[in-house]
Amino acid sequence: MKPNLLQQKPQRYGSRLTHARYRSVLGAIGLLLAGLGASAQQTWPVNGVADPKEDCYAFTHATIVKDAQTTLNNATLVIRDGKITAVGASVAIPKDAVVIDCKGKFIYPSFVDIYSDYGMPAVQRRSFSGFGGGGGPQFLSNTKGAYGWNQAIKSEVNAVQLFTVDDTKAKSLREQGFGAVLTHQNDGIARGTGALVSLAAERENKTVLLPKASAHYSFDKGSSTQDYPSSLMGVIALLRQQYLDAQWYKSGPTKEGLNLSLQAWNDNQSLVQIFDAGDKWNALRADKIGDEFGVQYVIKAGGNEYQRIPEIAATKAAYILSLNFPQATDVEDPNDARFVALSDMKHWELAPTAAGAFEKANIPFCLSAADLKDAKSFLANLRKAIEYGLSEQKALEALTKTPATLIKAYDKVGSLDAGKIANFLVTSGPVFAENTIIHQNWVQGNKYALKEDGWKDLRGSYVISFNNVNYPVEIKGTPASLSLSNKDSIAGKIEVDGQLVKMVVNNSKDGKQQLRLSGVIGSDNTWSGSGSNEAGVYSNWTATFSKPFVAKADTAKKKTAPELGKVYYPFVGYGYETLPKQEDILIRNATVWTNEKEGKLEGADVLVRNGKIAQIGKGLSAGNARVVDGTGKHLTPGILDEHSHIAISRGVNEGTQSVTSEVRIADVVNPDDVNIYRQLSGGVTSSHLLHGSANTIGGQSQLIKLRWGANAEQLKFQNWDGFIKFALGENVKQSNWGAAQRVRFPQTRMGVEQVLADAFTRARDYEKAGANKRRDLELDALVEILNKKRFITCHSYVQSEINMLLKTGDRFGFKVNTFTHILEGYKVADKMKAHGAGASTFADWWAYKMEVVDAIPQNAAIMQRVGLTVAINSDDAEMARRLNQEAAKSVKYGAVNEEDALKMVTLNPAQLLHVADRIGSIKTGKDADLVLWSDHPLSIYAKAEKTMVDGIIYFDREKDLELRSRIAAERNRLIGKMLGDKKKGLPTQKATPSREEIYHCEDLHAGHQHHILHDAEQGTNNQ
Structure with missing residues (x-):
């Protein structure tokens, strides 16, 4: 066998080659081969x-758009082994390069989409409606292994381990200009990590x-079959608890041992969130969670954020905008219709205006193909x-630099700079122009031909020579869609497929x-081939270019921004x-129901300044104030609904566990609920938004003022004592939930007492544990009750259970602030008074289920005579519009005097909610929450x-009539516009009723009950 060159002895090179020189040469050759070998080695x-x-x-002679700010004319792009090696106007072309002439072409960075599930396995999704599987x-959780307790927390999932190349889907994305996507498993509340992948067919x-570029979250349980959480407020509570638990887990060993979900959660915090x-x-809501835990999310938008641009800008977040327009x-x-x-x-x-609105407001954003069918x-x-x-x-920036920068991948993709991955587009013109063709999409240096017809512009005048006769023709149209005509402009046909061409030249109109x-x-732009004429003569032919194509001046009107309606x-x-x-x-000459010791004042004036009641009297000076004539009318404090479920998003009950004191209505206030406006039309100015009655200890409530048009935070009643919802009876022990719900404790009224005793025992122990304990949001709220910082309003009916809760409160040292519903309150009013509880009841509801068979319409009056503070509440979006009439029922049934009856929906609920120093009566210094009635209230x-x-006048009956006219006109305009789209052949969707969420105490599922919005979104057709 012939020895290897490096194994031969030094004397082969002659006596002049010393051993030292031999070793030097040997080392140099070895290093060279090692370097070559290292670059070529593979497993x-x-x-x-x-x-x-x-x-x-x-790629030479191209217009190269390096990034959104830099365009190079007549420039060259050089790529080698999938990377960009050079780009510029005077770039040396390597000797081994394949040269592609791109004269007349544009080269752009391929687009980057950072919200995708490309290459991920399909997920069986579930909605919020329903419990369990x-x-x-x-x-x-049903998840096997040392993972966390909740199945919707999937922090341990890594997209890179699930990823599979899907060239069919990749092809559809490449055709739209994308070269790389950030993909993740779109499943769960915490979804694990995302991976940045190219769209190459490799x-x-x-x-x-x-492999790990991002961590992903949502408000959607996804495929989880676990009951908790069943509501949006439950999801938010779970996320908050997860952040706290992760911090606690990081601090040292725990009794629960290994938790791979919490470990992964902590590991993922260093990634883009x-x-x-x-x-x-x-x-x-997401941004608020982030602020609480020091996290700045990149937020995937839903498409309606243009409706609240100031609030969106205030988050300081970057957004991912899908171009999924309805x-x-x-x-x-x-x-x-x-x-x-x-x-x-x-x-x-207005949905297509979203990206422009973000740009105008200087909100950073990137664009995505997510959600497109x-x-x-x-x-x-x-x-x-x-x-x-x-x-x-901005569109180009939102598809290249911005997404790449957000996920810290701008060193790899997002622009055409040396050293970056060779992901780029070759187009026939400016990439967003209407007629521009994306000819090629190069991904990791691999060419993917998309539409190469028209790569070379063949348009112009030619002379075809056939059988010694010349035929002048003109080829025009677009580079990718050519048309042909002869000298008399008689149309023919032309088909081009790469270098092959077929033509029909008509020389007569018939x-x-x-x-x-x-x-x-x-x-060299000379064409040749063979063919025949109408006489069947076969001959060779040639076509010689004679004159370039000159496009006609564009006389068509440029597209202007369409006329659009306004954001409301x-x-x-x-x-x-x-x-x-x-x-x-200044409201002048009205009958003023003060709810104070002055009582009812006839022909009085009330002056409002800076949102407060400034003066009450007769003949007050208006000054610069607007004067409202109250002659023959009645002025009262605004109505306060002590028990309401309006303006809540995705579920009023977190009824999946016996105790859910960690959930908060404050997290899910919905300012778009038209019931706010409807109730303003009935004189309501404040509402106490309560958790439902599905569990013994429900969630924390939220008092709001009906500031129609404000955002969720602005609706909230500031600086009020926090409240929480408890419940007793049929709902809690699940008597009316069906046979499948026979597992959750408690199943009896006796068990309800034990749930309460257990909860407050745990809360006492938790408080005693000191500062270095795991923080538990559920127990935090219960400790607030024990420390008289949070107050109970309890759903109740039966006297035995009312007695039970009073005794439980005495045992653990807390008071029940308010018994709500309390339809047997007339039986135990004396005990309630001794305890210090108030009552918020229905005026005359009874017989709608077994535990209310003893209800009587005199209930409110009897409790009031015993000395309780009594309010009349609604628990119903429709009834709340007529609470003044509900109060009047106690005059009829219980002979309550009129002023005391009015107090049941104004001052009394304000006292129960600890805000009577600000609202509930007409008194100097109080908030100007007032209602001017046409008649006796x-x-x-x-x-x-x-x-x-x-x-602020949020409801004006005269203005309401104007709004109805505006609604009718706006509907007619938009219906006409939609009909116009249909006539143009544009796709349309089937008309389906628009629905709104309407909740009551007992509604178990998010979206449990809906009302249909119709006839111009009925707003105020009450009374």
């Missing part, structure tokens, strides 16, 4: 002959660019967004004289174009003419 076996060559390409309650190990909010209010609704049938809410119609019109609509929708206000420069030709297009606050038919402002108002004929909160 994958090769079935055949190894081919270690490097691909090198030079259908076979009864499921309290703990093995997974080659296409993964960043992406939150799928999916809605404008959820975006603000289709027009088929409203040709007027019976269908009247069930489609105006808000849905307006969103259809078909990725092929992405570029069309992007052009629509540009038409509706988005600049082309088509009887024609040439049928086929051939090839030469590199809130975004429903009765919203404001501009929010009403506080003003100084306890009369069925009384209408609220003006309802004022903090000196």
Whole structure:
């Protein structure tokens, strides 16, 4: 065997080669080969002959858009082995490069999408409606292994371990210009990590660019079959607890041992945090969670954030905007049209303005194809967004640099700089222009031909020579869609497929004289081939270029931004174009029901300044105040509904566990609920939003003022004592839940007492444990009760249970602030008084279930005579619009005097809620929450003419009539616009009724009961 060169002895090189020199040469050769070997080594076996060559390409004479701010003319891009090696106007072309002439072409960075589930396994999703997996309650996770207790927390999931190349889906994304995506498993509340992958048709190990680039979260349980959480407020509570538990777990060993979910959660905090909010209010909710725990999320938007741009800008977050615009609704049938809410119609019109609105407000954002039913609509929708206000420069930035920067991958993708991955597009013109063609999408240095027809512009004048006769023709159209005509402009046909061409040249209008030709297009723009004429003569032919194509001057009008409707606050038919402002108002010569020792004042004046009641008297000077004539009218304090479930998003009950004191209505206030406006029309100015009655200890409540048009935080009643909802009876022990719900404790009224005793025993022990304990949000709330910092309002009916809770309170040292419903309160009023409890009851509800059979309409009056503070509440969105009439029932049934009856819906609930120093009566210094009635406020004929909160008139009956006219006009305009889309052949969706969430105490599931919005979103047709 012939020895290896490096094994031969030194004398082979002659006597002049010393041993030292030999060793030096040997070392140099070894290093060289080692370097070559290192670059070529791989772990994958090769079935055949190894081919270690490097691909090198030079794209010359192109307009290169390096990034949104930098464009190079007549420039060259050089790539080698999947990377960009050089880019510029004077770049040396490597000798081994394949040169591609891109004269007339544009080169752009391929787009980056940082919200995708590309290559992820399909997930069986579930909605919020329903508990467990259908076979009864499921309290703990079914996930096998040392993971956390809740199945919707999947922090340990890593997309890179699930990722599989899917070239069919990759192809559809490449066609829209994408070269890389951030993919993750779209499942659960905590979804684990995402991986940045290219869209190349290569093995997974080659296409993964960043194995762990991001951590993902949402407000959606996804595929979890576990009961908890069943509501949005439960999801938020779980997320907050998870952050706390992760901090606690990080501090040292725990009694529970290994928890891979918490460990992964902590590991993932160093990554970019992406939150799928999916809605404008959820975006603000997510940001609030982030603020609490020092996390700045990148927020995946839902498409309606343009409706609240100031609030969105205040989050300081970057956003991912999907270009998934709603289709027009088929409203040709007027019976269908009247069930489609105006808000849905307006969103259809205004959704394409979102990206432009973000740009105008300087909110950082990137664009995504997420949520599109078909990725092929992405570029069309992007052009629509540009038409509706988005600049082309910002669009390119939002598809390249911004997403790459957000996930810390700008060193790899997002621009055309040396050293970055060779992901780029070759286009026929500016990438967002209507007729521009994306010819090629190069991903990791691999060419993916998309539409190469028209790569070379063949348009111009030619002379075809056939059988010694010349035929002048003109080829025009677009580079990718050519047309042909002869010198008399008689149309023919032309088909180009690469270098092959087929033509039909018509030389008479009747088509009887024609040439049928086929051939090839030469590199020097000479064409040749063979064909025949109408006489059947076969001959060779050539076509010689004679004159370049000159496009006609574009006389067509450029697209202008379409005329659009305005954004309303809130975004429903009765919203404001501009929010009403506080003003100084003098209400003159009214009958004033003060609810104070002065009683009822006839012909009195009330002056409002700076949102407060400034003066009460007669003949007051108006000064600069607006004067409202109250002659023949009645002025009362605003009505306070002590028990309401309006303005709550995605579930009023977290009924999955016996104790859920960690959940908060404050987290899910919904400012868009039209019931706020409807109740203003009935004189309501404040509402106490309660958790439902599905469990013994429910969630924390929220008092709001009905500031129609304000955001969720602005609705909240500031600086009030926190309350929490308890419940007793049938709902709690699940008597009416069905046979499948026979697992959760308690199942008897006796068990309810034990749940309470256990909860407060645990709370006492928790408080004694000191500062270095695991923080438990459930027990935090119970400790607040024990320390008289949070107060109980309890759903109750039966006297035995009322007695039980009073005794339990005495045992653990807490008071029940309010018994709500309390339909047997007349039996135990003396005991309630001794305890210090108040009552909030129905006026005359009874016989709607077994535990209310002893209800009587005199209940409120009897409790009041015993000395209890008694309020009348609604527990119903419709009844709340008529609480003045509910109060009047105690005059009829219980002979309560009129002023005391009015107090049952004004001052008394204010006392129960500890805010009587600010609202509930007309007194100097109190908040100007007032109602001007057309008639006696306890009369069925009384209408609220003006309802004022903090000196701002939020409901005005005259203005309401104007709004109805505006709604009708706006609906007609949008219906006409939708019909126009249908006539143009644009896709439409079937008309479906728009629905609103309406909740009551006993509603178990998110979205349990819906009302249909129709006829211009009925707002105030009460009374």
